[in-house]
Amino acid sequence: MNLDAKLIPDGVQRTSTLNFGLTLLPWLGLLGFGLIGALLCFGLGLNQTAMNDYFAFGLWIVFDLAVIALGAGAFFTGFLLYIIGRKELKSIINLAVIIGFICYSAAVVMLLIDIGQPLRGWFIFWHANVHSMLTEVSFCITVYLMVLIIEYIPIILENRKLNQVREFHFFAHNLHEVMFIFAAVGTFLSFFHQGSLGGMFGVMFARPFAARPMFFIWPTTFALFIMSAIAAGPCFTLLIATLLEKIGRKKLVRAEAKQTLANIAGKLLAVYIFFKIIDTIAWIYGPAQNAGLALGDFYRDGPYGQWLLFLELGLMGILPAILLNIPAARRNTLWLTLACLLTTSGIVLNRFVMVVVTLAIPVLPFEQFIGYLPSWQEWAISLAVIGYGGLIISLSYRYLPVFPDEKALNA
Amino acid sequence: MSVIHPTNGIMYGMVIDLDKCTGCGACSVACMTENNIYVLKDESDKTRSITWMRLYQVENGKAFPETESVIIPRPCMQCGQPACVPVCPATATTKDEIGGIVSQITVRCIGCRYCVAACPYHARTFNWFDPWPLYKNHVEQMAGALNPDVPPRMRGVVEKCSFCHHRLMAAKARVYTETEVKNPREKYHMSEIQAVPEEYYQTACAEACPAEAITFGDLNNPGHRVHQLLKERKADAFRLLEKLGTEPRVYYLSSRRWVRKQADNYLNSPEKTVG
Numbered sequence: 001m002n003l004d005a006k007l008i009p010d011g012v013q014r015t016s017t018l019n020f021g022l023t024l025l026p027w028l029g030l031l032g033f034g035l036i037g038a039l040l041c042f043g044l045g046l047n048q049t050a051m052n053d054y055f056a057f058g059l060w061i062v063f064d065l066a067v068i069a070l071g072a073g074a075f076f077t078g079f080l081l082y083i084i085g086r087k088e089l090k091s092i093i094n095l096a097v098i099i100g101f102i103c104y105s106a107a108v109v110m111l112l113i114d115i116g117q118p119l120r121g122w123f124i125f126w127h128a129n130v131h132s133m134l135t136e137v138s139f140c141i142t143v144y145l146m147v148l149i150i151e152y153i154p155i156i157l158e159n160r161k162l163n164q165v166r167e168f169h170f171f172a173h174n175l176h177e178v179m180f181i182f183a184a185v186g187t188f189l190s191f192f193h194q195g196s197l198g199g200m201f202g203v204m205f206a207r208p209f210a211a212r213p214m215f216f217i218w219p220t221t222f223a224l225f226i227m228s229a230i231a232a233g234p235c236f237t238l239l240i241a242t243l244l245e246k247i248g249r250k251k252l253v254r255a256e257a258k259q260t261l262a263n264i265a266g267k268l269l270a271v272y273i274f275f276k277i278i279d280t281i282a283w284i285y286g287p288a289q290n291a292g293l294a295l296g297d298f299y300r301d302g303p304y305g306q307w308l309l310f311l312e313l314g315l316m317g318i319l320p321a322i323l324l325n326i327p328a329a330r331r332n333t334l335w336l337t338l339a340c341l342l343t344t345s346g347i348v349l350n351r352f353v354m355v356v357v358t359l360a361i362p363v364l365p366f367e368q369f370i371g372y373l374p375s376w377q378e379w380a381i382s383l384a385v386i387g388y389g390g391l392i393i394s395l396s397y398r399y400l401p402v403f404p405d406e407k408a409l410n411a
Numbered sequence: 412m413s414v415i416h417p418t419n420g421i422m423y424g425m426v427i428d429l430d431k432c433t434g435c436g437a438c439s440v441a442c443m444t445e446n447n448i449y450v451l452k453d454e455s456d457k458t459r460s461i462t463w464m465r466l467y468q469v470e471n472g473k474a475f476p477e478t479e480s481v482i483i484p485r486p487c488m489q490c491g492q493p494a495c496v497p498v499c500p501a502t503a504t505t506k507d508e509i510g511g512i513v514s515q516i517t518v519r520c521i522g523c524r525y526c527v528a529a530c531p532y533h534a535r536t537f538n539w540f541d542p543w544p545l546y547k548n549h550v551e552q553m554a555g556a557l558n559p560d561v562p563p564r565m566r567g568v569v570e571k572c573s574f575c576h577h578r579l580m581a582a583k584a585r586v587y588t589e590t591e592v593k594n595p596r597e598k599y600h601m602s603e604i605q606a607v608p609e610e611y612y613q614t615a616c617a618e619a620c621p622a623e624a625i626t627f628g629d630l631n632n633p634g635h636r637v638h639q640l641l642k643e644r645k646a647d648a649f650r651l652l653e654k655l656g657t658e659p660r661v662y663y664l665s666s667r668r669w670v671r672k673q674a675d676n677y678l679n680s681p682e683k684t685v686g
Contacts, residue, residue: 044541045539045540045541045566045567046522046537046539046567047459047539047540051524051539052456052458052459052539053458053459053527053533053535053536053537054458054533056524056525056527056528056537057524057528114523115521115522115523115567116520116521116522116523116524116537116538116566116567116568116569117520117521117522117565117567117568120501120519120520120521120522121521123501123503123519123521124500124501124521126501127501127502127503127519128500128501128502129497129499129500129501129502131497131498132497132498132499132500132525133498134498134499134500134523134525135500135501138500200498200525203497203498204494204498204528204529205494205655205656205657206494206529206530206531206652206655206656206657207494207528207529207531208655289678290654291652291654291655291676292654292675292676292677292678293676293678294678297676358528359528363531363652363655363676364467364531364532364533364651364652365673365674365675365676366467366469366483366673367467367533370458
């Protein structure tokens, strides 16, 4: 028996070493492509992107916001399992944590490439401006990434070979015992940075498209981003679980775990969409009207048209909210997958609109409307996140006991 | 220097008379020379060009005999309620307590561009390119062409109009040397807080304008021309995007109604034109 076989968890079926190596190639390719883009940006500067003074934020910030929202499954599943006590979620918690780790670590690296002076990144902590939402986001995602690493470590140490080391075994075991503390810390941190990410846009009072009514220091987007993240995060975890099951042609997660997550995500999504519609109306008759603008002024033809609003709220909001709240539809894998796909797409679209459309709309009456198409370097770095995720999930699935119920479900 | 004004009330501002402006661009050129602003290899890309004082040409949108146009020079508005200052995560931009100039600390700026996104006037620009090769050329070909009072910026940081803040520093130093007080400590304190005379501190654009369309000074000081101008031509004065609540410190004057209408968005207004 070679080393590779010895590392695979006990009693589960995995593909041959050669096959596995071949499946890693596309992920490595994407990562390598991204590395070229990153080196170009570090070496030659951000002129390698298609961003400009009108589009100060671009594809990367959309990707950042999207992966952070989709990574919310980690803290929310942890919250439901360790704090609320939904024991059935043990079946999916490891996957949720790994996805969270991938999303957050990728977001931090992307942010580092996105700033013009990466070597000064630590100035956010050193010269912190407590009034800035971005300061709060930076602090929170850095600390939360540490929490995710702590949550990921015991999963790594449970690898068959590593777990034979006595110290590793007990360390992992003890970490599991105190995991509820980290779940609580993660929940606290996540609520704040998910909110602050939304707050970042709501506080831009001089950008009428993003500006929202304030509740003390928090704009309404603060609450909306939290709600949308905890609705979309579990959906994304379910999507990845379903994808892995389809690729591996076996059952990995207990149906109860999936149903619990889908049920809660569905209810949260319904609440979110309800408040999002109220917020949209409040915005049209509040900040937008005060700025002298009507709804029609914000949406132009083509890719920035009003269809964005209806797509986000209707097809990718109300529809999946209905689907996820019908028990029969939820139990059908096809409908469940479709609903999860629509939910996650809706949240990504929401983040896109908040970033790109906000910046696309000229505020000065005599200012031009300028379009934005990302450069290949921007795409390379963004796609590298997918390559990175694929790589980490592939390695984890093969060598770590990610799914505790896999053996029982496929017996 | 007999009268010493407490500086708590100082509010530096600008009044730009659009009736006088010919659109010659001297203000913009003077600004670039004064503040060591570098020129891109391809300056046709205006979305990445660094311009602190930008000129907008706006038309009234009417057919030939009635066609009119106006040039709107746009420096940083040095807002009373800046959208850019509270968003900066690294405290790289601040609003001066005395004088109210919105500063940009370029050596602390990390280049996240959140301020660029927050500013509705496009007064903030990012250094997309490395200016160093250009400065090297300057040193070789035009030795000493750079203004030693203004530090050049590096790639990857945001920069903006500073109301020629270095000139305020120079004016303060001048006041300090000219003030006759026995106690040196008191003298220092006074030069820090006292108002500088109007002629000691003028921005490069105001100085360069051949039509004298740009007036600069302390908006709160009744002795300054900006204060008097706003009083004299109250009906013609307007600011850009006043509805947003940014409280700009740059005022415009125009006797033409359609020009004043260009300053803001008016919901469902038939007079709204986009140039």
